[in-house]
Amino acid sequence: xxxxxxxxxxxxxxxxxxxxxxxxxxxxxxxxxxxxxxxxxxxxxxxxxxxxxxxxxxxxxxxxxxxxxxxxxxxxxxxxxxxxxxxxxxxxxxxxxxxxxxxxxxxxxxxxxxxxxxxxxxxxxxxxxxxxxxxxxxxxxxxxxxxxxxxxxxxxxxxxxxxxxxxxxxxxxxxxxxxxxxxxxxxxxxxxxxxxxxxxxxxxxxxxxxxxxxxxxxxxxxxxxxxxxxxxxxxxxxxxxxxxxxxxxxxxxxxxxxxxxxxxxxxxxxxxxxxxxxxxxxxxxxxxxxxxxxxxxxxxxxxxxxxxxxxxxxxxxxxxxxxxxxxxxxxxxxxxxxxxxxxxxxxxxxxxxxxxxxxxxxxxxxxxxxxxxxxxxxxxxxxxxxxxxxxxxxxxxxxxxxxxxxxxxxxxxxxxxxxxxxxxxxxxxxxxxxxxxxxxxxxxxxxxxxxxxxxxxxxxxxxxxxxxxxxxxxxxxxxxxxxxxxxxxxxxxxxxxxxxxxxxxxxxxxxxxxxxxxxxxxxxxxxxxxxxxxxxxxxxxxxxxxxxxxxxxxxxxxxxxxxxxxxxxxxxxxxxxxxxxx
Amino acid sequence: xxxxxxxxxxxxxxxxxxxxxxxxxxxxxxxxxxxxxxxxxxxxxxxxxxxxxxxxxxxxxxxxxxxxxxxxxxxxxxxxxxxxxxxxxxxxxxxxxxxxxxxxxxxxxxxxxxxxxxxxxxxxxxxxxxxxxxxxxxxxxxxxxxxxxxxxxxxxxxxxxxxxxxxxxxxxxxxxxxxxxxxxxxxxxxxxxxxxxxxxxxxxxxxxxxxxxxxxxxxxxxxxxxxxxxxxxxxxxxxxxxxxxxxxxxxxxxxxxxxxxxxxxxxxxxxxxxxxxxxxxxxxxxxxxxxxxxxxxxxxxxxxxxxxxxxxxxxxxxxxxxxxxxxxxxxxxxxxxxxxxxxxxxxxxxxxxxxxxxxxxxx
Numbered sequence: 001x002x003x004x005x006x007x008x009x010x011x012x013x014x015x016x017x018x019x020x021x022x023x024x025x026x027x028x029x030x031x032x033x034x035x036x037x038x039x040x041x042x043x044x045x046x047x048x049x050x051x052x053x054x055x056x057x058x059x060x061x062x063x064x065x066x067x068x069x070x071x072x073x074x075x076x077x078x079x080x081x082x083x084x085x086x087x088x089x090x091x092x093x094x095x096x097x098x099x100x101x102x103x104x105x106x107x108x109x110x111x112x113x114x115x116x117x118x119x120x121x122x123x124x125x126x127x128x129x130x131x132x133x134x135x136x137x138x139x140x141x142x143x144x145x146x147x148x149x150x151x152x153x154x155x156x157x158x159x160x161x162x163x164x165x166x167x168x169x170x171x172x173x174x175x176x177x178x179x180x181x182x183x184x185x186x187x188x189x190x191x192x193x194x195x196x197x198x199x200x201x202x203x204x205x206x207x208x209x210x211x212x213x214x215x216x217x218x219x220x221x222x223x224x225x226x227x228x229x230x231x232x233x234x235x236x237x238x239x240x241x242x243x244x245x246x247x248x249x250x251x252x253x254x255x256x257x258x259x260x261x262x263x264x265x266x267x268x269x270x271x272x273x274x275x276x277x278x279x280x281x282x283x284x285x286x287x288x289x290x291x292x293x294x295x296x297x298x299x300x301x302x303x304x305x306x307x308x309x310x311x312x313x314x315x316x317x318x319x320x321x322x323x324x325x326x327x328x329x330x331x332x333x334x335x336x337x338x339x340x341x342x343x344x345x346x347x348x349x350x351x352x353x354x355x356x357x358x359x360x361x362x363x364x365x366x367x368x369x370x371x372x373x374x375x376x377x378x379x380x381x382x383x384x385x386x387x388x389x390x391x392x393x394x395x396x397x398x399x400x401x402x403x404x405x406x407x408x409x410x411x412x413x414x415x416x417x418x419x420x421x422x423x424x425x426x427x428x429x430x431x432x433x434x435x436x437x438x439x440x441x442x443x444x445x446x447x448x449x450x451x452x453x454x455x456x457x458x459x460x461x462x463x464x465x466x467x468x469x470x471x472x473x474x475x476x477x478x479x480x481x482x483x484x485x486x487x488x489x490x491x492x493x494x495x496x497x498x499x500x501x502x503x504x505x506x507x508x509x510x511x512x513x514x515x516x517x518x519x520x521x522x523x524x525x526x527x528x529x530x531x532x533x534x535x536x537x538x539x540x541x542x543x544x545x546x547x548x549x550x551x552x553x554x555x556x557x558x559x560x561x562x563x564x565x566x567x568x569x570x571x572x573x574x575x576x577x578x579x580x581x582x
Numbered sequence: 583x584x585x586x587x588x589x590x591x592x593x594x595x596x597x598x599x600x601x602x603x604x605x606x607x608x609x610x611x612x613x614x615x616x617x618x619x620x621x622x623x624x625x626x627x628x629x630x631x632x633x634x635x636x637x638x639x640x641x642x643x644x645x646x647x648x649x650x651x652x653x654x655x656x657x658x659x660x661x662x663x664x665x666x667x668x669x670x671x672x673x674x675x676x677x678x679x680x681x682x683x684x685x686x687x688x689x690x691x692x693x694x695x696x697x698x699x700x701x702x703x704x705x706x707x708x709x710x711x712x713x714x715x716x717x718x719x720x721x722x723x724x725x726x727x728x729x730x731x732x733x734x735x736x737x738x739x740x741x742x743x744x745x746x747x748x749x750x751x752x753x754x755x756x757x758x759x760x761x762x763x764x765x766x767x768x769x770x771x772x773x774x775x776x777x778x779x780x781x782x783x784x785x786x787x788x789x790x791x792x793x794x795x796x797x798x799x800x801x802x803x804x805x806x807x808x809x810x811x812x813x814x815x816x817x818x819x820x821x822x823x824x825x826x827x828x829x830x831x832x833x834x835x836x837x838x839x840x841x842x843x844x845x846x847x848x849x850x851x852x853x854x855x856x857x858x859x860x861x862x863x864x865x866x867x868x869x870x871x872x873x874x875x876x877x878x879x880x881x882x883x884x885x886x887x888x889x890x891x892x893x894x895x896x897x898x899x900x901x902x903x904x905x906x907x908x909x910x911x912x913x914x915x916x917x918x919x920x921x922x923x924x925x926x927x928x929x930x931x932x933x934x935x936x937x938x939x940x941x942x943x944x945x
Contacts, residue, residue: 095645133695140697143671145678147695159904167896186645187653188672211668215645215653235892386901416905435904461677462607462726478899501895509898526728 032058032072034198034279036205037495039319041287042298042340043103044351046252046260047218050267051107052205053495054197054244059231062240063121072278073242074196076141081226081240084134085124087174088165089226091116093144095185096219096249097515100357105313105479107496108245110221111472111513113181114144119163120174131176143188145180152395153471154178155431158419160390160476164500165227166238179392179471181516185220187211193222196244204276204324205284208268209246219249225499232491243499263339271335275324284322284338285494289315299341305329312497314481314508319494355380355479356387356438360472360514367452367522370397374446374473374514378438380480385507386416386437387477389446393430393470395423396453396521403449406434408442425453438477452521464523472513480507595709595750598859599702600625600635603684605716605725607641612796613787615643616657617715617757617803619665624810625711628858636687636702638674640716640726650794657799657807659791673700681731688712689742706747711755711856715803718758720781721766737767744770751844753856757802759784762838774821774844774851778802778828779835786834801833815858821848 039051058073062081070078080086092110100106116135124130131154139146158172190211194201201209214220223245231237250267252260264271275282285308288298304320305328311317322329322338329336357377364370376387393399401420406413417435421428438444485505500509563571563582571581602625604618622637644655644666655666674683686692687702704710716723722730743749754775756764761777768775778785778800787797788804799807805828813819825839825848841848897903917925 136695137697140699143673143675143699145675148677158907162896162898162900164898165895166893168893170896182676184642184645184676186642187666187668188670188675191669191671211653212651216651230893235894236888236890238893386899388899388904416901417907435901462728476899500898 031060032056034072034276035281035495036276036279037281037283037285038205038208039107039285039287039494039496040262040338040340042262043249045102047103047249048252048262048267048340049103049219049247049249051496052209052244052246054206055495056198056242057229057239058242059237059239061238072198073240077196077224077226077242080134080137084130084137085121086118086130086134086226087121087167087228088119088163089116089134090118090164090223091138091142091146092221092223093142093183093185093189094219094221095215096217096221098219098221098249098513100354100512101359102351103249104352105354105356105510106247106512107313108221108223108247108499109511109513110223111179111181111474112516113179113469113471114146114183114185115177115179116146116149117161117175117177119167120176122169122171122174124174127174127176135178142192144183144185146183148180149178151427153180153392153429155392155421155429157390157431157433159417159433159435160388160474163227164225165229165241166235177392181469181471185222186215190214190222193224193244193246196224198278199276203274204279204282205272206276207272208264208270210268210270213268214246214248217248218251219247221248222246243495261339261341264337271337272324273335274330279325282324283494284324284336285319285496286322286338286340287317288320289317299343301339301341302332302336308494310493310497311481311483311485311505313510314479314483314485316483353379356475356477356510356512358473358475358512358514360517362517362519363447364449367520369449369451370519371447371449372470372517376436376438376444376446376475378440378442378444380440382440383480384437384439385478385480386435387475389432389434389436390474390476391430391432392473393423393432393450394468395425395427395429396455396468397430397450397470397519398423398453399430399432399448399450401432401448404432404446405448406436406444406446408439408444413437413444452519454522457524457526460523460526464521467518467520470517470519472516475512475514477510477512478507479510481505594707595855596707597704598630598634598709598711598856599704600630600711600713601638601687601702602635603638603679603712603714603716605640605679605714605723607726609641609643609646609648610796611641611716612643612655612794613799614715615639615641616655616665616799618713619655619670620657620799620803620807621713621755621810622670623665623667624807624813625857628810628813628854629815630857630859632671633699634859635671636674636700637670637672638679638684638687639672639676640679641676648795656791656794657804659789659798661791661793671699677726679726681725681729681735684725684731685735685739688739688748690746690748702748704748707750708748709751709753709856710749711753713755713757714764715757715800718756718760718764720760721763723756723758723764733764733767736764737769740768740773741770744772751855755806757785757800761785762840765840768840768843771843772845773840774848775840776824777838778833780838783835802828802835802837805832810853810857813853813857815854817852817854819853821851821853824853 035055037053041049043049056072060067062078067078067082081089092115094110094112097112098106098109116138118131118134120127120130132150135146135149155177156172156175157177161175161177162170190209194206194209197206199206201207225243225245227241228238229241231239286300286304288300300320305323305326306321308319308321309316310319322336324336355378358375360372360374362370363373374389378384406415413436415434415436419431419433421431423430436444485502485508502508567582574581602618602622604614606614618637618639622635625635626632643649644653651661653666654664657663657665690702692701714723716725718724722732724730740752749772751772754765754773757778760779760781760783762780765775765777786801788799788801790797809824809827828837830836
């Protein structure tokens with residue numbers, strides 16, 4: 001009894017003494033954590049999609065408190081959030097287009113080009129000024145031309161783009177959304193993105209990110225998401241989460257091989273060799289869900305450390321998990337090269353059609369008028385659901401809203417909510433937001449006509465004959481799930497299931513983007529000013545000059561000059577000689 | 583005494599900057615982007631960091647849909663050397679490369695919201711390397727097929743830089759047709775200039791690659807790159823060697839240079855004075871003791887007050903709330919001048935026609 005009490009007292013004393021002065025940062029400063037994850041999903045067409053997610057969660061409130069010591073959370077972004085009063089930031093740079101019809105619902109899609117949408121804190125007084133400063137700072141960080149974001153391509157959506165993080169009320173005047181469809185994504189955007197990761201591209205999953213393979217693909221999208229999240233299940237405190245996601249789809253045809261077998265080496269020309277020492281979790285998930293409830297047709301090697309089942313996007317899926325932090329993984333070989341082999345060939349009749357997909361195109365002919373048509377497909381056999389369509393059209397395509405028609409199954413479909421903000425020339429783009437009910441198993445066609453404007457000479461870009469882009473439209477919908485989702489612990493579930501906060505299990509939220517459009521505007525001939533100047537000057541010189549000369553020229557006889565001294569002397573000599581004078 | 587005299591002629595710079603500009607758009611001008619990227623690569627290799635390099639590329643060749651090997655820009659045929667690499671930061675891209683932006687970068691007159699990586703933050707002890715390539719003519723250089731910069735404008739920009747003490751010494755290299763015309767008008771001190779061809783001559787491209795389908799490099803920059811590949815940060819090679827780089831037999835055009843504005847003898851100017859970032863190091867034998875107490879480095883987090891009730895996430899598609907969202911009432915503005923004038927006219931015409939005595943019937 002006495003011994004036990006003495007031991008307990010000793011222990012208590014040791015604990016109370018606390019860590020020494022040199023170790024003050026060990027205990028309470030483990031406030032940020034990094035989780036990294038790679039999801040490999042084979043797509044129905046034989047391509048494979050790889051989604052990287054790197055999540056740094058910092059248990060601190062960036063808005064309050066003067067933070068000066070940054071550990072895993074990058075300082076550039078942390079200072080940005082604190083200084084400009086940003087509540088949520090989503091920036092995506094994408095090259096290519098996700099073909100929803102053939103590839104299925106995307107885990108997280110982004111439109112072609114650059115997309116930036118930000119929710120500001122209610123304490124920000126001048127949101128437009130903060131938005132302009134934010135886009136300039138981000139253009140410096142990510143080497144993208146985000147400084148071209150100004151009032152001519154920024155809109156304020158009223159119904160779409162609700163905050164993905166903790167929110168205390170959603171006054172949409174604090175939201176700004178802009179798309180730059182012409183933006184090119186290349187290695188210079190990937191380089192600073194990789195430098196924001198705690199381990200850079202030296203260890204962990206980021207060693208696979210080599211530009212030469214990533215950009216030789218059908219779809220490449222890299223994004224940065226910053227938002228406040230619940231610190232734990234009780235949700236009484238706020239943590240800040242930074243997610244860096246990169247989705248790439250490797251094309252089966254362009255890789256040049258005959259078979260559809262994939263491996264990490266074939267995709268990235270590298271394999272995984274070690275883990276990032278700063279990561280608390282580092283996993284590779286491979287989607288091996290059986291289709292049509294038959295036996296699995298995908299075989300993975302080496303054998304995974306575990307299997308994980310989850311309901312993702314309304315469907316039950318099975319994943320093979322490779323936990324890079326488990327010691328047994330690197331026992332046999334120093335590198336991990338996950339290989340996927342098809343056990344029997346797929347035929348195209350097995351391709352599942354996603355419940356919601358859309359396409360958009362420009363109709364019409366000539367350079368004066370045209371028509372934007374959007375087709376939205378609901379392939380669910382018996383459930384109808386609403387979808388919000390957000391269209392942003394630049395001011396130089398003048399939309400005629402009275403020609404807006406929405407037709408479903410031959411009948412007109414009146415939207416439950418329309419918000420239309422007309423454009424102002426050179427100041428504001430068109431914004432059209434509609435909430436449309438899609439009946440089961442239907443195609444909805446939305447058409448609106450436009451007229452093309454003539455720009456001023458100096459407003460044309462250096463390559464005007466390329467055309468002008470119209471950004472993708474955004475479709476946000478709650479699609480009914482096949483399997484109901486249970487409430488899950490956010491911390492234990494994989495990252496790709498926890499991006500969109502789920503409200504109830506009967507439907508899942510999805511955000512789709514349509515194709516961007518390329519429209520030709522009437523383009524002048526830029527050599528005409530030079531031609532006109534030459535022609536006018538010639539005409540003036542020939543016609544007016546001749547008349548002027550005719551009218552004002554007078555002729556008079558000129559006395560021959562007496563000549564200088566030499567000439568007079570010469571004339572004297574010539575007179576003596578008898579020769580006529582000069 | 584001779585040592586002191588030697589020191590007088592050594593360069594007095596403390597930092598290095600580089601402004602590398604490619605001014606051409608379109609796929610067939612691949613070689614101009616390859617030129618600029620090969621100088622970028624040499625300059626980075628010799629020590630100038632990305633924060634001190636302003637790289638302006640007017641078009642994207644690496645991820646161009648016509649590039650058979652995406653994310654690469656090659657300088658030698660048979661794809662030997664990828665000058666694009668894996669670690670590249672382009673500061674001004676695509677439509678941002680304009681004459682106005684270029685002159686603003688040089689003179690420092692940039693809008694206050696410009697990020698740091700897009701600024702030339704040089705001071706009076708900076709050595710700056712300026713490299714330009716594209717299509718040019720006698721006295722001008724074409725930017726993106728839509729505007730030009732003349733040699734007079736460039737000379738005036740350098741004079742502004744000199745008066746603001748934005749450089750210690752400046753090396754200007756230009757690889758365009760008739761490039762020597764661009765440095766004819768310089769009049770500020772401490773400028774050395776090189777050009778790939780004289781007035782009246784064209785600069786020619788080096789070799790096409792049949793796989794990619796375009797010419798990969800220009801001749802002058804190709805031989806300059808070969809020369810620079812042999813330089814390492816401790817090289818003692820001087821500018822006279824750079825002047826001999828591309829003789830007429832290899833380049834077909836006659837490269838020119840101008841050193842009359844430069845105060846030091848080119849023989850004593852090292853290549854690394856401009857292309858590299860050599861810093862002078864002082865060795866000290868004193869020791870410094872660091873304080874063991876790191877209490878000052880703890881993050882100062884105020885005690886957080888926890889919320890009283892749990893916070894929640896917003897609903898992503900609140901259909902009922904959206905449908906009943908009333909559109910914001912437009913603020914009432916008093917009628918503008920036109921409406922007021924129109925009504926005044928109507929009322930005046932009415933009373934002129936019918937007389938004032940009818941007013942009581944109106945109201």
